[in-house]
Each structure stands twice: as structure tokens, then as C-alpha cells.
Amino acid sequence: MTRDDAAAGTDGGDTSDAGADLTHVDESGDVQMVDVGAKPDTHRRAVARGTIHLTPSTVAAIREDGIDKGDVLATARVGAVQAVKHTWETVPMCHQIPITNVDTDFDVREASVVLTVTVETTGKTGCEMEALEGVTTGLNVVWDMVKAAEKNDEGQYPDTRIADVHVAEKRKRRVGGE
Structure with missing residues (x-):
């Protein structure tokens, strides 16, 4: 795994799903804050x-x-x-x-x-x-x-x-x- 793979959250293999399971990355790979608005207190x-x-x-x-x-x-x-x-x-x-x-x-x-x-x-x-x-x-x-x-x-x-x-x-x- 390369440093770029680690930063992207991939293992260096198929990247078609890159970021799909990451909570702080959107579909295009941009970092985002998680929306917690719907969560209960x-x-x-x-x-x-x-x-x-x-x-x-x-x-x-x-x-x-x-x-x-x-x-x-x-x-x-x-x-x-x-x-x-x-x-x-x-x-x-x-x-x-x-x-x-x-x-x-x-x-x-x-x-x-x-x-x-x-x-x-x-x-x-x-x-x-x-x-x-x-x-x-x-x-x-x-x-x-x-x-x-x-x-x-x-x-x-x-x-x-x-x-x-x-x-x-x-x-x-x-x-x-x-």
C-alpha cells in the first residue's frame, strides 16, 4: 500500500468504491464533517x-x-x-x-x-x-x-x-x- 492509498483510504487495489465506507469522505473523495443532526441526544x-x-x-x-x-x-x-x-x-x-x-x-x-x-x-x-x-x-x-x-x-x-x-x-x- 502506498502513502497515497492510505490517505485515500484504499488498500491499493480496486478503487471504484474508494471512500464508500469512510464517514469523513464524500463520493468524490473530499473530506467532510459527518452530519450528526438526526442522531438522538x-x-x-x-x-x-x-x-x-x-x-x-x-x-x-x-x-x-x-x-x-x-x-x-x-x-x-x-x-x-x-x-x-x-x-x-x-x-x-x-x-x-x-x-x-x-x-x-x-x-x-x-x-x-x-x-x-x-x-x-x-x-x-x-x-x-x-x-x-x-x-x-x-x-x-x-x-x-x-x-x-x-x-x-x-x-x-x-x-x-x-x-x-x-x-x-x-x-x-x-x-x-x-
Whole structure:
């Protein structure tokens, strides 16, 4: 399969049906936003999680509020919530949805910080992209806040990495139903 085949959503074989099963591509191959207008409103909840690996000394400084830029987790929490609310502006095919709740939870471990973001909405489309955006931005904020502590003598980040960002849970139930 070529890169063009992958971009077109084909396997390189017969392209007469190219895009027929793709929800974000019209008959002529143009990218489009999915019309969710006819879908029923549902309560939706998505939980995403990810980890930033840091040196133990940086984690200790986070615990002791010893990072020069300020409170790492409070700043990352604000960044995560802001990212959730603005996902539709950065992910091209996402709908702007009414966010009804955002919860952020930090699990500070010996050499890492795990961030879990839970997003809830009532609407016609899911909120897993919002939860993922919250996690990735929240972890990027942690990195930004601690980068001076994480750099080695050459200005590199040999121990710092963001990993295992994933949707941990996704639920929906119809409004007024079970």
C-alpha cells in the first residue's frame, strides 16, 4: 500500500468504491464533517489517560512545589480543561460539543505522572477526542513546566517522554433512557 492509498483510504487495489465506507469522505473523495443532526441526544462520557516519564528528582520537586515556574499540576489542570473546551478548533473534523463536566486526576508516581481526564457531554456525538486532547495538552504543560529540571548538560531530554495516551473508557446512554 502506498502513502497515497492510505490517505485515500484504499488498500491499493480496486478503487471504484474508494471512500464508500469512510464517514469523513464524500463520493468524490473530499473530506467532510459527518452530519450528526438526526442522531438522538445521549449522555456521553469518555476517559483518557497518559503518562509523562520524568526523573525521580523532578517528580520530587513537583511533590514539594519546588519547580521555579510554579505549581505544575494546577497549571497542567487548567491547560487540560482549556484543551478539552477547544478541541473542535484543533481537530478538523470534530464537532463543537457542549461540555457538561471535565475531571482531571493526577497520579504522581516515583518517576512519572499519570494524567486521567474524564469528559462528559449530552449531545449527538462522543467526547473521546476532547478527553485525549485534555490528556496530551495536560502532559505537555507538565513537560513545559519542568523542562529546566529535565534537561541534561547538552540541553536534551533523555529521560522525558510522553507515552501510553489512550481512551480508557467510553460510555453513552440515551437521554431519558437506560
